[in-house]
Amino acid sequence: MPTTTPAPSSPEDVLIVLPLENKVLLPSVVLKINMRGRDAVLLTRRHLRLNEQRKPTFIACIPLINRLPIVAAVKDEGFLSINDKDRLFHYGCSARIIRIQRSGLGAFTMFIEGVARFKVEHYLTQPDLYHQETLCVKAAFLQDTSPLTAGTLDDDSVIRFKALVKEFLGKMKDLKMPDILIQQLSKLMDTVAPPLLADMLASIIETSFEEKLSMLATTDTKERIEKASEWMTRQLHVLKISEQVHSSIEGRLSQKQKEFYLRQQLEAIKKELGELDGSNSDDKDGANEIDELEQKLQEAELPEEASVVARREMKRLKKLQPTSSEYAVARNYLEVLADLPWNKMSKDSLNIHQAKDKLEQDHFGLKQVKKRIIEYLSVMKVKGDLKAPILCFVGPPGVGKTSLGKSIAASLGREFHRISLGGVRDEAEIRGHRRTYVGAMPGLIVQGLRKCKVNNPLFLLDEIDKVVQASHYGDPAAAMLEVLDPEQNNSFTDHYINVPFDLSNVLFIATANSLDTIPEPLLDRMEVITLNGYTFEEKLHIAKAYLLPKQLKIHGLYDDQQEREHQQVHMEDDVLLKLAENYTRESGVRSLERTIASVVRAKCVELADLREAKKEENYNPLVTLPDLERILGMAFYEKEIAEREPLPGVVTGLAYSGSGNGGILFVESTKMAGRGELHLTEGSLGDVIKESAHIALTWVKAHAYSLKLVSNESTNLVDKIDIHIHVPGGAVPKDGPSAGVTLVSSLVSLFSGYYVPPTTAMTGEISLRGQVLPVGGIKEKVVSAHRAGIRKIILPFRNRKDVQQDVPDKLKEEIEFVYAKNIWDVLEAALIINENDRWNTRFYENRL
Missing domain, CATH: 3.40.50.300 (P-loop containing nucleotide triphosphate hydrolases)
Incomplete structure (x- = not known):
């Protein structure tokens, strides 16, 4: 029985199993293996990692002996699962990976060298780099029995084996085999021990798969030499017979062989001409470009479907002439495939x-x-x-x-x-x-x-x-x-x-x-x-923290090393607020940034003039409120609410545009002699606002007695008068379901003589029964109202949550919010006749 001791050349006794189909690896033999897919990437990464640590990569190569019918034979080697262990031979050879190189689209060629025989103790699974279970083996490395010593080197079996090796080398010379191969074998015969030489020759000469398996499982060195001698003798007989047959058919080459030899000669002639004459340099450059493109495709790690298409296009490209239009199309396509990041990913910084x-x-x-x-x-x-x-x-x-x-x-x-x-x-x-x-x-x-x-x-x-x-x-x-x-x-x-x-x-x-x-x-x-528009407070913070330093850097008046107090342009909060309130009117900050840039440019001109006059010490970096009017001219916008006089029939409403901007609008109504008709200023009013106006007039007429606008219930409020409703700003389209309460308040104000203060605004839609319905765009409307100087806003009760969630706290402190469930609540909060006489509920105790 063979003894089982660890081999000194293999530091690991638990190795990843690489099954070999129709191949047997023996110690000291170098074998080339083709791999692709997950297994190839796994071994490549493992080899590169260990190579950086200057450590060898060992694997267990075990021949496949049992080919199950449900498993199709594959061309390339790959890993197996634990369920496939019965297909493997009970002996194997540990191998050291020498080199791994790319050999095609998604494929790798691996060169391995046999290290030591082992017998399988048992199989197990371990997770790989992809966290999938990979088959591994617990190996018991075998020590050769009856080792050859100095006294046994003259043994008859060894002498006969060496003689056969010399005779085999002579036949190789006669067959005109490569001189390098013959020299290497001659050197190995003199330097390598006979058992290792027997393993190497068993892999070179023609032997069956079963014979190689028996050589792998044989631990007795003398027995291995005898087997190698037997197979060597058989190989020499075959070579002698082949030489006799070859002499009889010499010169009878097939047509395909002739074409192959002729193509090889033609290629050699072209290479010679290219070296003597530089006229073929373009062809050489084209060939180099194709090689580089093919290398890029290999490194791109294309998925299987894309890899198939790329290989097909590459074959087609090699057959095309570089001057053809299809060549450029195919080449551009392959370059796009090679440049795409199929498997390249940046790592997220999850802090x-x-x-x-x-x-x-x-x-x-x-x-x-x-x-x-x-x-x-x-x-x-x-x-x-x-x-x-x-x-x-x-x-x-x-x-x-x-x-x-x-x-x-x-x-x-x-x-x-x-x-x-x-x-x-x-x-x-x-x-x-x-x-x-x-x-x-x-x-x-x-x-x-x-x-x-x-x-x-x-x-x-x-x-x-x-x-x-x-x-x-x-x-x-x-x-x-x-x-x-x-x-x-x-x-x-x-x-x-x-x-x-x-x-x-x-x-x-x-x-x-x-x-x-x-x-x-x-x-x-x-x-x-x-993302809603900014309030004045938010614009002030943005201007101080972002916009002003940015413009100072752009104009060369500030850098990161300067303190804020030493900036060459300095604006206090009231100046920036003046810019935001009176020189811009927007939801964002682009116009504000442009306006700040105008001020900074004016200070640049002032600084440049003083430097030319050598009076730079007289430069004042502070920008004051009077400076704004001198630099930018008169203010573009004023708080129009503050300048309006309170008049009956004029009410301030809130509007919202689809681009996210809020604004205020004024609803004006007046009465004149007529026949009870309603006139609306045509043009910019949409159909929804026109409907709201008709509903508002209908509600006021229906509740005229409760509102104390007529003396008895049967009196028609507009029997001998016409009503005209106008919304100023004819060039601005106005539509949407949010002006109902504003229209009702305007009509009630017109007929009652009570007025709505200019600093009070409202929004909301009404039903025919007087219910106040919720509307959208609350934050934008509130921000625009604050921008215009509104200090009291009447909103639908169901919009209360929008104010609590979206409106900034600063605006909640400066604006009084009133929430109305019906139109009566709106009228109570809005209408006054003077500061001491407010519209009172006792005037309409019988309201519905």
């Missing part, structure tokens, strides 16, 4: 504290947006991976939607790429062009991935609400459906590359000014996050 600091540093306010981003990062950190959401930031221009996307990418540590969708009218801009067209190119998504060089960047789809819909070029908005669907974009197919690409790792963020123009199916795929 929640740093992400919070980054978002707070770059943006002021936006609590809901920051909260959503922190939630996404936290879930990703806890779970390990998370399907990227499709976020859509909706808000007016200038509130920081695009810059917020950049900050999110920076906090995640991802590549950032912006895709401008405004005005895109061709479906091919998204999905790419077919390669049959001249000048075909990939779509914006694939181009962005190619530029970012990773498959998990952050894509900002800017102005998605301005994509042209349903033109004769196709529907780009419909083409975005697959891109923005988390359940479908893992196999997004661009028309140009025509193979699926996984977009599930990409974090898409879309921006829009309005949701009205976004198709419903596209909007359904996105998570909408609303």
Whole structure:
């Protein structure tokens, strides 16, 4: 029985099993193995890691002896599971990986050297780099029995074996085998021990699979030498017979062999001509470019489907002439495939504290947006991976939607790429062009991935609400459906590359000014996050912390080392607030930034003049309120509310535009002699406001007696008069269900003589029964009212939660909010005849 002791050359006795089909590895023999897929990547990474530590990589090579019918024979070697252990031989050979190199698209060639025989003790499984169970073996390394010593080197079996080896070398010379191979074998015969030489020759000469298995399982050295001598004798007899047969058919080559030899000679002649004459340098450059492209494709680690297409196109490219048009098309296509990041991914920096600091540093306010981003990062950190959401930031221009996307990418540590969708009218801009067209190119998504060089960047789809819909070029908005669907974009197919690409790792963020123009199916795929306009307090903070330092850096008046007190332009809070209130009127801060830049440029002119006059010490960096009028001229906007006189029939309402801007509007009503008709100023009034006006007049006529506007219930309030309602600002379109209470208050004020103070505004719709219905855009309306000088706002009772959640605390302190359930509550809170005589409930105790 063989003894089992650990082999000194193999430090591990638990090795990963690599099954060999139709091959047997023996000690000191070098074997080439082709692998692909997960197994190849696993061994490659394991080898590279150990190689960096200057350690050898050992594996267990065990021949396959039992081929189950349900398992198809495979071309390349690969790992097995624990259920396949019965297919393996009970002996094997540990091997050291010498070198691993790429040999094709997704394939690897591995060179291994046999180290020591072993007998299988038992099999077990261990997790690999992919956390999947891999078959391993507990090896009992075998020590040779009856080892040859100095006294046994003259043994008859050894002498006979060496004589056969010399005779075999002589036959190889006669057969004109490569001189290098003959020299190496001659050297090994003199330096290598006979048992190892027997193993090596058993792998060189023609032996059956079963014979190699018996050589692997034989531990007695003398027995191995005798087996090798027997097979060597047989091989010599075969060579002698083949030599006799060959002499009789010498010169009878097949047509295919002749063509092969002729092609080899032609290639050699071309190489010689290329060395003597430089006229073929372009062909050589073209060949080098193709080799480089093929190498790039191998390094790209394409998936199986894309790898098949790339191999087919590469074969076709090699057959084409470089001057043909199809050559350029095929080459460009392969370059796009090679440049795409199929498996390249950047690592997310999941530091929640740093992400919070980054978002707070770059943006002021936006609590809901920051909260959503922190939630996404936290879930990703806890779970390990998370399907990227499709976020859509909706808000007016200038509130920081695009810059917020950049900050999110920076906090995640991802590549950032912006895709401008405004005005895109061709479906091919998204999905790419077919390669049959001249000048075909990939779509914006694939181009962005190619530029970012990773498959998990952050894509900002800017102005998605301005994509042209349903033109004769196709529907780009419909083409975005697959891109923005988390359940479908893992196999997004661009028309140009025509193979699926996984977009599930990409974090898409879309921006829009309005949701009205976004198709419903596209909007359904996105998570909408609303960014509202800024209050004056928020604009003041943004101007101090971001806008003014930014403009000072741009104009060369400030750097990071300077203290705020030593800036060359200094503005106090009242100056910045004046700029925000009287020189700009917007929801965002773009106009405010441009206005600050105008002031900074004026101070630059002042500083430059003083430097030329060598009086720089007279420069004053402080900008005062009088300086603003000198630099910017008269204020563009005034608080129009403060200048209005309270008049019966004139009421201030609140409006909301679809772009996220709020505003105020005035409703004016007057009466004249007539026949009870209602006149509305046509033009900018929409149908919804016209309906509200008719409902308002109907309600006032129905409740005229309760309002003490007529003496008895049967009297018609407008029997001999006409009513005219006008909304100033004819050039501005006005529509929407939020002016009902304003219209009722205007009519009641007109007929009663009571007035609504100019600093009081209201919004809400009414029903025919006088119920006050909720409306939208509360924060925008409140911010615009505060901007205009409103100090009291009447809102529907069901909008109370919107004020509590969205309106900043500073505005809640400065504005009085009144919540009305019906129109009577509105009239009570709004109408007064003077400061000491307010509309009182005792005038309409019988109200409904």
